[in-house]
Amino acid sequence: MKKTRYYPFERNRYFYGKLLTVRDFESEQKYFNDKRRLMNRLLHGTGVITGLQVIAVDDKSVSVEMGAAIDALGREIIIPSPVTLKLSMMQGFSNNEYAKNVYLCLAYDEKGKEPVHSVANAAVRSDEISEYNRMLESYKLFIREEAPDPSVFPIESIIEQTSVLYQDGHIRILQRTPRYVNPGQLFDVTFVIEKTLQAAKISFEFELVGQQLQAEHDAKVTFNEPQERQETEYEVTVKLRADSSSRGKATVGIRQDHAVLRIGDKQVSLSSARANEVMIMAGAVDKQWVDDFVNRSLEDSLDSPSDPCIYLARISLLQMGPTYMIEKVDQVPFNEYVYNASALHKLKSKDSSAPATPFSGSITARSSLRKIAGNQEPELNVTFNKDKGELNFDLGLPEVQSGDQVRTGVVEIPIASLNKFAASPFGRGGKSYVSAEIEHGLGRGSLFIYTGIEEINEDYISDILSSSERLYSGSTDVFKGSEHEPSGPDVKIGTVLYPQKGTFRIGVRLQQPTEATQINIRWWAFKKATESGAGSDDTVDISSLEAASGREEQA
Structure with missing residues (x-):
């Protein structure tokens, strides 16, 4: 079934003397299948329910464990037993280039079963098989060599906006910002670098530019890929603060005429870079997320690709002469999971043994760290947002010379x-x-x-x-x-x-x-x-504290 719309529903009506044909029996199955799949889509979502772990069994093959999933059309996908596959033999795997990241995808598939001869078929030979007695609701595993566009994950777009700054066959650079922030709130702008293992080393220097937003320290974003490490993904985070006196739409992006991106010895341009929108609002951000979700139109809720799939793994390949080898397998790289109600309740519930607080509900604690001049006293500013139930700790530490x-x-x-x-x-x-x-x-x-x-x-x-x-x-x-x-x-x-x-x-x-x-x-x-000596790097190192700042704790 390739339809993305299941409404209006129409069920079969029976009466004495009715002549039942193939159409009636098919509509009977379609009625119950469409209703169940609609509930799957609207109540549960899309992704892996259980199992389906991907394991590299050797340099060229992977094994997919048994498990269950729901695709974007609400169809259940079951892998009843582990299956081992050689990458080069799978659909979608090209043989012309091996130094790359590939994505192992799972999709729904139907296959005919129990071939039989139909008495109503006008076949020339009486023994010719013309029909199947059963339809097996099965699956197919295949390879996609291009990373998916961020827009194919609509739930994520309610919470954050992701735009592509640069992309080629080996490297992709994304910019992520929250959809909503409160006035005066400190938030993260994250740059995600996705690359293949054998791509050239990356370095960049961006200058942030935005309206109604201010950088906590320097507006420049720099990244130099470590020479001694090989990773397929890096993250660089910069903190911005929303204007405390502003409301409405703000923008944040990079200044293209000042952006420097080097891949190996080559400098490339960011012609497709665009600004992300951030809404500055006075109310609770999490409540706004819920409002955006429940106020979606039915058209938006049921929107899905014509050929949906679930990304089970990102597989990093290394080119070894005329062939390849599997170097790394990342499970469900885009967090496509389905959680049942019982699991969510247990994961989100409060600890009943925790001491009572004078505040109703949970309290979120956010912390930030900044450097101040060495001749100043340490500063600590604490604010409480009653609407959001949020405590903000802003700590300023002076840079001082240390001992041994x-x-x-x-x-x-x-x-x-x-x-x-x-x-x-x-x-x-x-x-x-x-x-x-x-x-x-x-x-x-x-x-x-x-x-x-x-x-x-x-x-x-x-x-x-x-x-x-x-x-x-x-x-x-x-x-x-x-x-x-x-x-x-x-x-x-x-x-x-x-x-x-x-x-x-x-x-x-x-x-x-x-x-x-x-x-x-x-x-x-x-x-x-x-x-x-003076001017050296021998100062109190608070980078580890800065890395820990911004953590959220539930009280």
Whole structure:
């Protein structure tokens, strides 16, 4: 059934002596199917109900677990048993390019079952099969290589607006803003970068421009993709504040003549960039969301693509010579889920054991952090929005010089032989192993790095004696023959520092063969304030607090 409209309903009427034909029986099925599917669409929505997890079983194949879903036309889709598929054999997978992200889609499909011969068919041969005795309500899995347009998810558009700033075959940059904000409210403008794993490194510098909106700090948005990481999605968030004296429509976008977007060594233009609209209103934002949802027309509520599908997974591919391999699988990348009423009640209900508050309902706490001059006192401003039940904490911290800074961490260095055809699986004595680059988090410049070997024994006796965790430094020979002798291999440890990059590596050299497969090295990085100098990066780092600002907590 390809219709997107199921009304008005018309049911069969029976009476004695009525001649029943194929049309009558088909209309009987259509009446009940259309009503059920209409209720599915309006009451439950679209997406995965349960199961349907996608798992990479090898470099070129995925398995879809059994489960159930509802598509945009209200049709139930059931996968009764796990199915394994090779990507290159699936519909929609092109063979001309492998360095890309592809989307595994699930759609409703009907198939004929139990072929029979129809006595009313005027076939030439009497044994010719002309009809099917049953119709199997089945499914089809296929590949789409283009990311969906944000407009295909209408429920999301009630809460936020998403526009595409840039898109090509490997990269897409989105701008997201809330639909509604209150006067004076601090809110997020989010830039989402979606890319393939083998696309060139991305960097951009945008200047925000808006009406009735003000940037909390700098109106410039910058992003530089890390050189040592490979991800398929990044997010950059900038905080804006709505004008406290304004009401009505506001706009936010980027100034195209000042926008700089570089993909690798090439600079590209943003000719299609447009501004998002943000409505500044005095009432409760969540109430406005509900009003927009319930006041939709029936036409809008039943609007759907002619060939709807559910995006089960985003699969990131790496090109390996003339072929490909699956690097990463992201489950339901556009959050297409269907929650039943019982689950929503339990997930949203208040904790009955929580202490009573003088406010009715729930209270949402929002926090923001800003930097102020080093000669100013810390500032804390707290406001309460009674209509929204919202507490806003605005904290200003001065930038001050800090004392000595310390960072620590553990790096796991594999020492098992990478040659699967080797005669011995043990790590060879005299062989060196080096970790990947480690960010110490103390910025650029020289610093001191101290290392030690970390051992964790999970036996019962060590746990009782509180000696299950041990940290060895210096020469471990002094403990040989005693109860404190380390169980790990005898190694030498060295470090190499990259002052301009703010990173370092740790290397170990085995002194004898060992059965161990890895060595855990605990490291400490020390940086003295006197070594930083004026104008350096050695200031109190409140970036972690800034990252945590804007969190919402229910009281």
